[in-house]
Amino acid sequence: MGVRGFVKDAVSGAALSNVSIVVAGIRHDLTTFRHHNYADMELFLRKYSSEFSSITHLYSIGRSVQDRELYVMIISDNPNVHEHGEPEFKYVGNMHGNEVVGRELLLNLIEYLCRNYGTDPEVTQLVNSTRIHIMPSMNPDGYEVAMEGKRNIYGGRNNSNDYDLNRNFPDQFVTITEPRQPETIAVMGWLKSTPFVLSANLHGGSLVVNYPFDDDKEGLSHYSRSPDDETFKQVAKAYSQENPLMYKGHPCNDLDPEDYFEDGITNGANWYTVPGGMQDWNYVNTNCFEVTIELGCVKYPLAKELPKYWEQNWRALLQFMHQVHTGIKGTVSDQDKVGIPNATISVGVIDHNITTGHTGDYWRLLVPGTYAVTASADGYKPLTTYATVSKDQAEVVDFRLTRLNSENTGHASTVPQLTRSPSDRKLSSLIKELSLDQGLEQLVKSTATDNSFRYRRPKDLEAFLRGLTLNFPQITSLHK
Numbered sequence: 001m002g003v004r005g006f007v008k009d010a011v012s013g014a015a016l017s018n019v020s021i022v023v024a025g026i027r028h029d030l031t032t033f034r035h036h037n038y039a040d041m042e043l044f045l046r047k048y049s050s051e052f053s054s055i056t057h058l059y060s061i062g063r064s065v066q067d068r069e070l071y072v073m074i075i076s077d078n079p080n081v082h083e084h085g086e087p088e089f090k091y092v093g094n095m096h097g098n099e100v101v102g103r104e105l106l107l108n109l110i111e112y113l114c115r116n117y118g119t120d121p122e123v124t125q126l127v128n129s130t131r132i133h134i135m136p137s138m139n140p141d142g143y144e145v146a147m148e149g150k151r152n153i154y155g156g157r158n159n160s161n162d163y164d165l166n167r168n169f170p171d172q173f174v175t176i177t178e179p180r181q182p183e184t185i186a187v188m189g190w191l192k193s194t195p196f197v198l199s200a201n202l203h204g205g206s207l208v209v210n211y212p213f214d215d216d217k218e219g220l221s222h223y224s225r226s227p228d229d230e231t232f233k234q235v236a237k238a239y240s241q242e243n244p245l246m247y248k249g250h251p252c253n254d255l256d257p258e259d260y261f262e263d264g265i266t267n268g269a270n271w272y273t274v275p276g277g278m279q280d281w282n283y284v285n286t287n288c289f290e291v292t293i294e295l296g297c298v299k300y301p302l303a304k305e306l307p308k309y310w311e312q313n314w315r316a317l318l319q320f321m322h323q324v325h326t327g328i329k330g331t332v333s334d335q336d337k338v339g340i341p342n343a344t345i346s347v348g349v350i351d352h353n354i355t356t357g358h359t360g361d362y363w364r365l366l367v368p369g370t371y372a373v374t375a376s377a378d379g380y381k382p383l384t385t386y387a388t389v390s391k392d393q394a395e396v397v398d399f400r401l402t403r404l405n406s407e408n409t410g411h412a413s414t415v416p417q418l419t420r421s422p423s424d425r426k427l428s429s430l431i432k433e434l435s436l437d438q439g440l441e442q443l444v445k446s447t448a449t450d451n452s453f454r455y456r457r458p459k460d461l462e463a464f465l466r467g468l469t470l471n472f473p474q475i476t477s478l479h480k
């Protein structure tokens with residue numbers, strides 16, 4: 001069934017290879033449907049970052065316990081810098097090393113964005129207006145010991161010190177006693193250095209989008225509402241609605257017959273409690289809203305199944321990214337139009353503030369409605385305005401704040417001192433936290449390093465050579 005035929009050059013009539021066939025909006029020109037081990041993934045990322053150097057930037061946020069790089073690929077029109085007013089978005093995959101679908105989908109997504117930039121209007125607009133950070137693997141060590149074809153066994157889930165990274169973040173309700181792992185510390189430093197707005201963490205083992213909170217004071221499994229419950233439901237549904245099987249809400253009937261998720265989404269703690277999870281840490285400690293997406297019942301499917309996962313998720317992956325352009329956004333500046341960093345944006349009765357970036361820009365995700373929005377900053381008069389949010393695009397709300405001492409310049413000491421803003425306190429507590437467990441050392445090491453020049457073990461060498469032939473088939477061949 002279906003259509004078949006040849007694509008020929010219009011002039012010479014010669015058959016062409018490597019062309020894009022578009023069927024009802026689905027592009028079939030992806031070439032990467034296979035499992036990528038570390039060496040293969042590394043080569044894939046290097047290949048795309050050099051082939052599409054004007055819209056990509058490959059960097060590492062640190063290293064795993066076994067010294068593998070934690071790679072991130074940025075895709076944007078100006079990939080090397082944060083552009084004022086352009087939101088930062090991230091996808092993180094393979095935090096549990098044996099849950100591999102997210103890792104492969106993110107590599108597919110890199111290829112899709114790179115190859116369709118400049119020709120596909122949706123991709124072009126997304127890449128031009130968003131700084132997209134893609135981390136295919138947060139647990140590369142676990143991946144190397146996990147096994148293909150395994151539905152639900154745990155080999156490779158944890159990092160190589162045998163800690164579950166999604167139970168390893170500081171928790172708002174309970175004290176996490178397990179030592180903080182290098183992968184966790186690297187991600188915490190990364191989030192503090194980049195003003196992320198929206199994120200998803202890709203897992204496997206079920207089929208649902210899970211949103212904060214993941215636990216509560218009592219440690220019981222029941223609905224644990226965050227102040228932004230409505231917004232989380234909206235962004236979660238933006239994903240699930242584009243994955244028809246997920247949206248039906250009966251994920252893995254033979255494995256967990258009781259599971260039913262209305263519209264394919266669930267509050268985390270209402271499903272089961274996860275103390276020390278990454279999504280809650282994102283929301284509680286940074287400006288970033290994160291959800292956790294379960295991509296399927298089989299954690300490590302056979303490679304031949306991978307095209308099916310891409311077909312089921314590519315629309316959803318794009319639709320979720322569009323959500324970063326909803327709510328309100330703008331700039332907080334002073335009378336001289338200079339942006340005010342670290343100003344606070346508070347919205348009506350929602351008990352969750354957002355802070356501005358280095359140049360005074362901010363993003364505040366919200367569901368449609370009319371809100372009282374207040375901007376405040378140390379030494380300035382707070383300013384409140386009303387904004388109406390629609391569903392389709394972010395509403396621009398700029399603030400121009402006046403100094404408290406503008407009438408009596410030179411008498412600053414008579415001005416009442418405001419207490420430090422919550423974000424100041426959060427930052428100092430992070431610095432304290434990073435000072436423990438070699439956290440600072442890890443942060444210093446976490447700048448991108450070039451590991452092209454290093455000794456490789458025989459097994460690694462073989463994987464590297466195999467990766468070369470897979471990524472560069474036209475110019476390499478491997479012989480024993």
Ligand SMILES: [Zn+2]
Pocket residue numbers: 096099203204205
């Ligand atoms: Zn998982």
